[in-house]
Amino acid sequence: MVNLITSTKELDFMRFMVYNIFMFLVFIIILSYNPTTLVYPPFGHTMGYHSATSLEARLLFGNKLSFNSPYGISAVKLKSDDKPGGEDDDELTVYCCNMGAHQIVYNKSLMDVKTYGKFGRGLGEFWSPTGIAASPDGWIWVADAGNHRIVKLFNTGDTLLWVQTIGSFGCAELEFDGPYDVACDFKNNIYVTDEGNGRIQVIDSSGNLVRIIDGLYRPKGIAVVARNDRWNYQRNDFIVVLCEDGIKKFSMSGKLLAKRKGEDFGLTKYNFAFCMIDYYGHIWVTDRENGCIHKFDRDLKYITSFGRKGSGDKEFIDPRGITIWRRFGQVFVVDATVIDYYWIGVDGYIKGCFPPVFTGDRPGTDIVFFITEPAIMDSKIYDSKGNVVREFVNNYEETPFEHYLIWDGRDNYGEIVPSGEYRIELVLTPTYSSRKKFEKILDTQVIVK
Template identity: 45%
Template sequence: MKIKMLIAIFLLLSSTLFADGYNPTTLVVPPFKHTFGYSRITRSSLKMVAGDKIKFNNPQGIAAVKLRALDDKSTKKDDDELTVFAVNSGDHEIFYNKGYKWFGTYGGFGSGEGKLWNPMGICANPLGDIWVADTKNDRVVKLYCDSMNLEFVKSVGEYGLFDGEFDAPSDIAMDPKGRVYVADTGNDRIQVFSKDGEFLFSFSGTADFHLIKPTAIDVIGKIERWSFYNEGFIVVVDDNRTRVVQFTMDGKPLSSISTYGLGIENARLGYIAIDYYNNIYVTDENNSQIHIFDRKLKFITSFGREGTGSAEFYHPRGITIWKRFGQVFVLGKNEAQYYWIGVDAYVKGVFPAIFTEERPGVTISLFITQPAHINVKIFTKEKGELVRTLVPKLKRDIGEENIVWDGLNNDGTLVPPGKYEIKVTLRPTYSSKGSFEKKMTCYAERQ
């Protein structure tokens, strides 16, 4: 079987741009040399690769990691080659890739060792520690991956409401120290365990703020290796999958945001992932989108729509991000997709659009969805002659950015009357850096 067929377990054929101009680029399809032309896998392509061994049946959580056991220390060329673990809840199993050549499964219906019952969330670390929220067994299960096989280590918990007991746990996450955080859905709380599964503490909010049936969780620690800000926090989805809540590492509420408050109708929030810049990504199964927030839980943008093309999803559930390279895997109802983190932006306006000698200059107002290096050049509209290089590779953060052109050319004199074309180029700071750039054009006039 060809290698490009083998690697397609989590990848799908890159699609073309849309005739309606839809082309969001907060996430972008990796280049051909990285994916062999594949960035999505569907039911039919999965069957071509894995035969009847693996079928999409209520897929849920997903985790991607660079296992140390598979890391060739003599080269960096394999550093982006990940092992991806996906929960196939309807078949009570986990499926995963063994390098680029083989696939494995673990589980099957049951409650004994090596068995699962409608598992939901999953997390993994480079040491090979894998934790699964074994939902209908009211427990969490620790596994170990030796690079090729998943092995049972232990199970923790049983049905109940006391410390270390669960009622339908839905999701699970690990911090850099190996501590385990469990969304104990039926008990309206988060439980925290040591790396060996010993109960540490739980939290459910405060007297004024309560968790309501938490269904998803992710965490980033202060000592996270691949984190720009080196700050720690916990993010939870709760309240009938309509609210995102941020907590400190010891369970104190920081902020919350509701889909109702954002005006997002019919939302059904799924799973959570956090990137290198601590931005928060939450899937929305009903709207076939990913909602993205900054590290303070301020809404940035919604990415995607329902469909089968690029930047389109079919009821996305699980999401995971390998922070080092910004590799994003999204697991949908009957598909899996692979993206890199890019950058998107739009021009809010040029103010004023017309300037004079008495009042020279304009402000170019942009909104940016990812940190980016920005370059702005001014050209005459009629002849396309460069008159000013305004912002040479200046790094700007997420959100609104206002860039001032004083109306002068590169020689420091006021440009003559006429129309001017403002070309803005944004380049990602990592992930798709070097393989993608976003270009926009706006206009100003000097009278």
């Protein structure tokens, strides 16, 4: 009996230790979770607000505003609000479809938020609006899904004015069956995903049909970048649309250029909702199933995913609309009852040094690293005492993905370094607004014998 009791106590103790080790590891993982492809803006820019919840909205603006199933979102710098100089250039007007309340929520400033619309079929009324697009000229287009139409509004600077409606229920030209999303280009042409009819309708600024891209399987989110758009680094010219059978890229004339399914980059389940194109032509896609945002290059090559399921920082419960102000890399993401605000940062990791050990007879190693964003990289190599022995300054990496830094094993004076351990440090600085407030440091070690 004594041995049995002792064994039971030992077993309980082992279980206790295993449980505590497991919880410690979970705690470490939670603490270490801090992806930086997107980063929070500094306090001075937002007064500490990087998420707008229904509770915060009611506290700030009263019971007149409450998020009820928010969906599509669009951010723009209005020409009418663009004062001389550059001090206010990052102060944007943001519009969001508050679908469950059948209204549009928009701001005049950080502390001045308004709503427009109510439930109905007439003027000034919406029925479950899902997608929205806006231009610097003040025009706004709303995918009024329940009413099977596109609503055109105008922002006077003080209020929103109802301009016109386009379409009604049907399958003919300029008719819709549940329009889901809308995008616009610099000419104020709009691109509408006509979900029930399986097509995209391209409409000019006067409301005339330009073309139809059909044969799509339940198209939803859409984004467009035109060659002459002001903030377009690569002079890209394409359309991206999210369908239930994957992501598709088209030319402006409707030619299929590329397509990608979730299975192509390791997903078994996914629910792509909305998308946006940034300054470099990279494509960002919200995934409601996996609680994250996927990022691709302009050829739909997968780069990375940001976020995970959850309600904490840099986590999403049900990510929906996304918008990016390309000039500064300002990103707004709609979650279940929250609107999150980020800046584009940069993330990455060092894959390794090849070889990890070298000698003075055969000096040198290749440092292989991966980055998620274009970045300016300063690299330093330190000896075991913390002294800089070699420095590489201002290496501009234009593209994400894998890169190589070749160290020939020599110091700044051209001499082969003595034996010992050396720390390699890569400092990545973003190219957007976050560059003045954030940098990503990657490091690893190499041994010289």
